[in-house]
Amino acid sequence: MDKKISIYSFFSGSGFLDLGFESNGFKICFVNEFYKPFLNAYKHSRKIMKIDAPEYGYSDNDITEYLQGRKSEFLKKSVRDKKKESIVGFIGGPPCPDFSVGGKNRGREGNNGKLSGIYTNLINECKPDFFLFENVKGLWRTKKHRNFYEELKKNLQNGGYYTTEKLINSIEYGTPQNRDRIILLGFSKKLLKNLNNKQNGSKCLPEGYFPWGKLIKYPREKIFNLTWPRLSTFIEDSQIPPPKDIPLELTVQYWFDKNKVDNHPNSEHCFTPKAGIKKFAQIAEGDDSRKSFKRLHRWRYSPTACYGNNEVHLHPYKIRRITVAEALAIQSSPSNFTLPDNMTLTDMFKTIGNGVPYLTSRSLSKSIFTFLEVA
Numbered sequence: 001m002d003k004k005i006s007i008y009s010f011f012s013g014s015g016f017l018d019l020g021f022e023s024n025g026f027k028i029c030f031v032n033e034f035y036k037p038f039l040n041a042y043k044h045s046r047k048i049m050k051i052d053a054p055e056y057g058y059s060d061n062d063i064t065e066y067l068q069g070r071k072s073e074f075l076k077k078s079v080r081d082k083k084k085e086s087i088v089g090f091i092g093g094p095p096c097p098d099f100s101v102g103g104k105n106r107g108r109e110g111n112n113g114k115l116s117g118i119y120t121n122l123i124n125e126c127k128p129d130f131f132l133f134e135n136v137k138g139l140w141r142t143k144k145h146r147n148f149y150e151e152l153k154k155n156l157q158n159g160g161y162y163t164t165e166k167l168i169n170s171i172e173y174g175t176p177q178n179r180d181r182i183i184l185l186g187f188s189k190k191l192l193k194n195l196n197n198k199q200n201g202s203k204c205l206p207e208g209y210f211p212w213g214k215l216i217k218y219p220r221e222k223i224f225n226l227t228w229p230r231l232s233t234f235i236e237d238s239q240i241p242p243p244k245d246i247p248l249e250l251t252v253q254y255w256f257d258k259n260k261v262d263n264h265p266n267s268e269h270c271f272t273p274k275a276g277i278k279k280f281a282q283i284a285e286g287d288d289s290r291k292s293f294k295r296l297h298r299w300r301y302s303p304t305a306c307y308g309n310n311e312v313h314l315h316p317y318k319i320r321r322i323t324v325a326e327a328l329a330i331q332s333s334p335s336n337f338t339l340p341d342n343m344t345l346t347d348m349f350k351t352i353g354n355g356v357p358y359l360t361s362r363s364l365s366k367s368i369f370t371f372l373e374v375a
Contacts, residue, residue, distance in 0.1 A: 021361065034061070067125060083129065120133070162188075234281060266348070305327060
């Protein structure tokens with residue numbers, strides 16, 4: 001590919017999604033994250049990993065400010081300038097509690113729900129060459145919210161984009177976690193000018209045109225039909241040999257070992273309850289049937305890494321909650337990705353749960369790169 005690819009990141013959190021794009025050579029040139037503790041964590045991790053700061057800097061402004069006035073002019077001008085030398089993409093996952101089954105379920109009327117509309121309006125205003133929109137499956141699958149999703153998509157299509165979408169699961173890309181998310185991608189008609197005459201009025205990419213399945217390593221229909229261990233009696237510091245006929249690289253224990261979680265800088269960051277220790281010991285290894293106090297199984301993948309709304313995940317064979325280092329491993333984060341010591345535990349677990357798993361992001365960005373090479 002002759003041109004470089006520059007990325008504008010929105011709702012960046014601590015940079016989980018961005019990290020996958022950076023690993024494939026995409027250049028993050030602008031970062032917008034409203035919540036300062038997350039943005040500080042983003043800066044901290046990039047410093048530790050020796051990744052250059054974005055060309056146009058870090059912003060903690062409300063994203064709505066980029067739809068009007070001086071900030072809007074700055075953003076649109078920077079995109080125009082960057083497009084002279086580079087393909088430009090916008091990536092982001094607007095906050096999702098208003099569409100989540102376990103969240104507030106306020107939909108488009110919620111404060112977070114409105115941000116999805118603002119993000120799509122910003123895309124249409126600035127006209128990047130492509131965009132990525134990520135959200136919980138509730139926005140796409142729940143009847144109450146699907147109409148809003150279709151409106152967002154239609155708005156982007158009318159703004160000059162061919163779209164393609166897929167409900168993905170992070171386990172398909174090697175993350176040890178059952179995590180469904182809807183991914184909506186859009187590519188400008190100007191970028192895909194060779195496709196225009198073949199579309200017959202359709203504003204969606206033809207079936208099979210985008211390589212969604214190219215980097216799937218573990219098809220969900222195969223993985224979820226394997227005979228995974230279910231429940232084991234909880235015994236502190238017990239030894240259970242790995243079962244046969246399962247991909248060990250999709251298990252919690254494999255990632256704990258891979259990331260050396262006991263020696264990780266965030267290995268001591270863990271909530272210590274004042275009460276409830278006896279209750280912890282009564283929950284079998286692998287019992288994730290309840291809404292909270294789910295005990296992971298060492299030789300199985302984790303349920304969705306979501307640590308808000310009183311959801312608590314317990315260590316497979318320790319009488320405690322999982323540490324920040326262990327949660328990062330479940331998100332398939334590189335072992336040298338760390339969160340700063342001065343971040344609160346609540347913010348640490350929240351930003352981890354909000355993030356797109358690293359291997360998922362890496363695969364999505366690689367698919368986009370492959371597509372743009374032949375576009």
